[in-house]
Amino acid sequence: MCFTYACLVSTQAQVLYDFTAEPGNNELSVREGETITITNQTIGGGWIEAKNSRGEVGLVPEDYIEVSNGAEDDEWDEEWDDVKSSGGYAESEAGEGGAINRGGAHASSLCRFPGFSKSGPELYLLSKQPAKGTKLPVYTGEVGPVWAYPDYQLDCVVADPKKGSKMYGLKSYIEYQVIPTTTNKPVNHRYKHFDWLYERLLEKFGSAIPIPSLPDKQVTGRFEEEFIKMRMERLQGWMSRMCRHPVISSSEVFQLFLSYKDEKDWKMGKRKAEKDETVGVMVFSTIEPEGLPDLDMIEVEQKCEQFNRFTRAMDDGVKDLLTIGNEHWKRCTGPLPKEYQRIGKAFQNLSSVFISSGYEGEAALTDALTAAGKTYEEIAQMVAEQPKKDLHFLMETNNEYKGLLGCFPDTIGVHKAAIEKVKEADKLVAAGKITPSDKITMSKRASIMSYSLQAEMNHFHSNRIYDYNRVMQQYLEQQVKFYEMIAEKLRHAHSQFTTM
Amino acid sequence: MCFTYACLVSTQAQVLYDFTAEPGNNELSVREGETITITNQTIGGGWIEAKNSRGEVGLVPEDYIEVSNGAEDDEWDEEWDDVKSSGGYAESEAGEGGAINRGGAHASSLCRFPGFSKSGPELYLLSKQPAKGTKLPVYTGEVGPVWAYPDYQLDCVVADPKKGSKMYGLKSYIEYQVIPTTTNKPVNHRYKHFDWLYERLLEKFGSAIPIPSLPDKQVTGRFEEEFIKMRMERLQGWMSRMCRHPVISSSEVFQLFLSYKDEKDWKMGKRKAEKDETVGVMVFSTIEPEGLPDLDMIEVEQKCEQFNRFTRAMDDGVKDLLTIGNEHWKRCTGPLPKEYQRIGKAFQNLSSVFISSGYEGEAALTDALTAAGKTYEEIAQMVAEQPKKDLHFLMETNNEYKGLLGCFPDTIGVHKAAIEKVKEADKLVAAGKITPSDKITMSKRASIMSYSLQAEMNHFHSNRIYDYNRVMQQYLEQQVKFYEMIAEKLRHAHSQFTTM
Structure with missing residues (x-):
């Protein structure tokens, strides 16, 4: 370059x-x-x-x-010598680079290519390799199969965006502080590093866990400050969601990102993560349902279908809410406050006309009318600013869920493909392509995949209930405050008119 | 016919x-x-x-x-043998009929023909006739010249519309009860009778007092019931305004309308009123400024100009408010509630999807979400119904004032024409067309006209202050209630979510 x-x-x-x-x-x-x-x-x-x-x-x-000349994304730089593996859509799409064919199934294509290769699942179903990496247990909880949740709920704060520059000031970038609640020690990361983390998580866990895309590849702010604020808010949301996931938050690569000690530690950790071979469908080899009986294929298939129906229905519901929310946002920030402002102006204008009457004893009315007019102008401003205080969070949450739900078809697709393979097992045995023992292994492993999916769905449901409870409470609380404040303002305006 | x-x-x-x-x-x-x-x-x-x-x-x-064949207005009938003089625009426009040339200036053309004949005022300015009819005194009040106000403020109730029919049911009409607060004895009147009263008042007082048109020549209701209700409400407003006017409310014709004893009394009173000759500009001959000094022409002209400027400015202000109010009405009854309804449906829809999850412990959230959705549907309905509770009265009052202000250019025109005549007086004397004594009389009479206009303007101002105070209080009170009720509903919806 x-x-x-x-x-x-x-x-x-x-x-x-x-x-x-x-x-x-x-x-x-x-x-x-x-x-x-x-x-x-x-x-x-x-x-x-x-x-x-x-x-x-x-x-x-x-x-x-x-x-055209291959320049990188908005915060491109060359501080890494291993630029090739540092993410960016163009690279992944081109199918080049070392990581892509590693493990046979490149999980990072999930959420991106509708034509996700169905050749994936049998690599795990028929794998002879012993499992590598940390074991991921699945337990029976009150709601069914669940991941192992840590005693301490990890979280982190993304804060303090700072502008840095390189190349004698020719290139500038934003660096965010990430402060995990565990160490409370800030580490610095650029957007590019978040993107690298996303790529690693997608590659490693994407077959079992929907990894939502990093926020704002799109442009959201009209001005730099607004843009940075929005990006930070969304990075915070993404990081918190990742922190809340027991499997992701306890993974080595995520821990590295949150609490690397120094540059050397970071670089070594990065290289190690990029060499991880337990990626793609092979992640299922590390999943261990503890004391759970093997499921028969009918049950596996039913569960899969149920999740598929639910996530599709929720996807529709969420998109519907987003569409309506968007229209409401436009009305609340556009024509509605304009109308209140015009009402306010009309009252004030009438008051000015009344003042010009030359009639005595007019002041009480004209003062009150002017105040009422100003009140409606204030209401106009309140109306215009309100969506940022309530609708914004409702929209952000639904937007997050839209992203998350968009990953499910691929995650579920891996399972469906596995089910199909197991269904073909008899034929494959008959054709001498696999042994009867292989067939038993396949069925057992499909059962493990199903436990994994169920644990993930239960994680999703519990988070969903928490998130929607919280966001609806926040929304309604702000709405109440908003209408109360309008009522209060109008009550004051009303009190200024003389009772006759 | x-x-x-x-x-x-x-x-x-x-x-x-x-x-x-x-x-x-x-x-x-x-x-x-x-x-x-x-x-x-x-x-x-x-x-x-x-x-x-x-x-x-x-x-x-x-x-x-x-x-085309000369059929009458919506409530046409032939109960009167004197159909010719019973009003209706076509007659007046045609310039035929006995009343029209009576007194030389036909006041009923006021508010109707922009080209109001300027030949009017000199009939009074140079009249040799002695004044006929009740004297109308003008006093000096705190605010300047004022009409003589009665101790008891007349009012009336227009109520109980009843359908009647004639001609073996081929023709139907609506009869209203009018109950004056003085006698408390109801009299019956059809719209046609109100119209007759309007014609008489316009003819008699129109040069000195703006007589607002009778309401709803236009179609306002889509259904008969709605139409009758609206017409009655507006007839009530019109009658109350007439009752509040000291000159009109004490006039013989108005008293006849409110408290005729029987059919015979009514018919005789009608004929008498129709034969009244002190109409048009001749009404000024009955006005008697008590103990008020003659005004010089400069002062008369300044007052007239001031009133002209004010009424025009207020006319603009009122029309502006009506335009904005209309748009606001449309938004409040159209797109806005539709949007709240869609928000409500989206919440309920999401709740249904959540119910289908099969996940345990979902009920608290889905119940609350359904309730929140229903709350927004209720808010939608409240929003749609609110304009009838507040904006309606603000609009009606401004509509009344629009009508009233629309009469001022003609009323003021009479005064301007009189001023011009007085200005020409010197020339007329020089040309031997009038005597020097006539000139003094003209100036004196223009001064009387000015006192009349001032008294009328002061009446207008005091009513305006009363009306706008009242309607703004009513509007704001209802608005406060509206927003408080929304806040209350949302507070309840909020309380149904579980605190986590």
Whole structure:
């Protein structure tokens, strides 16, 4: 890659999606497939400055373009010598790089390629390898099979985003502090590091556990500060969700991310994680249902179908709520406050007209009318600001769940494929392709996969109940406060009119 | 006129204004100037059934058409032998009929014809006739010139609309009870009678006092019941306003309307009122400023200009508020409750999905989520119904004022014309057209007109302050209740979620 200044300021890029400029924001409208020239990469906030073929220059979201010369994502750098394995969609998609074929099934394609290879599951079902890595026990809890939950619930704080720069200031990036509740000792990570963690988790656990995508590949803030705040909030949500997962939070790679001691520790840990061979469907080889009887295939299939129906239905429900929430957001921040403002202005205007009457004894009415008008202007502002205080969290939670639910079809797909393989076992035995003993092993292992899926679903359900309880309480609490405050303001406005 | 059944069912009518049918309401779109055939006049509620030239049949508002064979308004009948003088726009416009040229200036053209004849005022300014009728004194009050206010404030109740019919049931009408607070004895009146009263008041007082048009010549209700209720409410408002006016409420014709003893009393009173000659600008001849010095023309002109500016500004302010109120009404009864309903449905839908999870310990959340969803559906209904409880009265009051303010340009026009005449007086004297004594009389009389206008403006102002104080209090009180009730409902919904 080339990093001379000249190169940085004249990079060619392909436009991936249509983007329509907002008037007055110095933005540039671009069309999918268009080639543009990047004129400034140091804008920040997810924006670059670019020039189109007509010579027009303006801002374009970085994520809408693909730099033709292979430049990396918004916070690219070269501090690692092992750049090749450091993630980024382009690489994974190209199918190159050492990690991808390791273990035969590349789990990182989950959540990405609808055509997830179904050749995966039998690698585990028929594997002769002994299991490697930490064992993941599944116990019987009150609700059925459950993961082993730690006594102490890990959490972390993502905070204090700081701008750093490299290459004599030519490149800048944001570094976040991550403070785990265990050590309480902050570690620094850039978005790129989170992305690396995501890749590792997806690769290692993706067949058994839906790993939600990292937040905001998309551009959400119009301004750098807003963008960073939003990204941080979402990274926090993602990290907390990962912390809450007993399997993920106790994994070596996650612990490394949260509490590496120094740069050397981090680099060594990174290399080790990237060499982990118990990835993809092989993760099931580490799962150990403790004292649980083998399930028959009918039961395994029923459970799988039930989860499939539920996650699809919830996916629809969540998307529906998001659509409605979005429309409500628009109304609450657009036409509704505008209308309250106009009502407020109309009252104040009428008050001004009344003042001009020259009639004596008008002051009590005009003062009260002006105050009422101002009250409606205040209400307008309250209405416009309210969604950030309540609807925002409802939307964020549902957005998280949309991401999570989007991973289930692939996770469930692995199980369905395994079930199909077990169903074919008799034929395979008859054809002499596997031994009767292999068939028993396959069935046993499908049962383990099912326990894993059930434990994961139970984890999902308990989190879901917690999350929706919390977010609905928060939403309604803020809504109550909002309407109470409006009532209070109006009560005050009302009291200013003279009783006659 | 012809009243056979055959005639009733095949009357031709001209369309006066464009009317666009609402889909699904069995209405017929018509265009101004189109000729239609009335197929059923007994629909009621301000509607007739008609057929157009393409043979399409549907409902059309009665007020949008003019029956070609001279049939009367929606409650036409022939109980009076003096049909010719019983009002109706067509007559006045045609300029025929006995009353019209009586007194030279036909006041009933006020509020109707922008080209109000300016030849009016000098009839009074130069009149040699001695004043007839009750004297109308103007006193000096705290705020300047004021009418003589009675000790007892008259009011009345318009109630109990009853359907009556005539002509063997072929024609039906609505009769209202009017109960004055003085006698407490109900009298019956049909809309037509109110209209007759309006005509008399306009004719007699219109040059000095803005007489607001009778409500709802327009169609307001979609259904007969709603229409009658609305008309009654507005007749009540109109009557109360007339009752509050010291000059109008004490006039013979108004007293007749409120408290005629029997049919004979009513008929005789009617005839007398119709023969009243102190109408139009001649009403000023009965006005007597008591102990008030003559005003010079500069002062008269300044006052007039001030009132003109004020009423125009208030007219703009009121219309502005009505426009905004209308839009707010639409939003509150249309998209906003629909959105709350969709939010409510989305919560309930999510709850149903959760119920289907098969996970134990779900009930507390799903019950609470269902309840929250139902709460938003209830809020949707509250939002949709609220405008009738508050915005309605704010709109009605402003609508009344719009009507009232619409009469001021003509009332003020009479004064402006008088001022112009007085200004020309010197020339007229020089040309020998009037005597120097006439000139003094003219100036004196213009001063009387100004006192009258000032008294009227002060009456207007004091009523305005009362009305806006009252309606704003009512509006805000209902708004407070509304938001408090929403907060209460949401507080209850919130309490149903489990604290974790």
